[in-house]
Amino acid sequence: MIGNIAGLTLIIFSAVTGESTTLKGRPVQFYLGVPLPIILGLIASVIISTLLHLKKPERVTVAVECFYQNTGIAIASCFTLFDGDELDKALGIPFYYTGMQTAILGLYCLISWKIGWTKAPANENIWTMISNTYEVKDEENDDDNNQVDEEVHL
Secondary structure (H helix, E strand, C coil), X not given: CHHHHHHHHHHHXXXXXXXXXXXXXXXXXXXXXXXHHHHHHHHHHHHHHHHCCXXXXXXXXXXXXXXXXXXXXXXXXXXXXXXXXXXXXXXXXXHHHHHHHHHHHHHHHHHHHHCCXXXXXXXXXXXXXXXXXXXXXXXXXXXXHHHHHHHHHC
16 A cells, blocks of 8 residues: 555656656657557456466456556656656656556456456446445355364364
């Protein structure tokens, strides 16, 4: 939790420090190349988790974990390594990556939900789906944990 708060704080800090991170006027390779690891990570993780016969909700989890990266580290590195115009150019990469990552993640999760790859029912209202948990308690693990607890107390 502390790491998430620190990363979010760093992103907000870097956005409001007065540094102008211009995303306009970049070469086309920038706009195509920066999100490429996100897309390739998503595709590869879905293929590999499918080949490993993971359940569909597990495939979604693996995909999200593979392509969702901590851009706060990249932003902190930019502030440490670059100054002036170089800093502006360097910061464009993690900022654009974060935006693309957020858009692709949201789209992927919505599509996964609607095609039945998540534990949330596809016909559920989106606000209900977001505000509820659909995890199923693993009774077998609970029984194992209870047995261990009983053995410890004996």
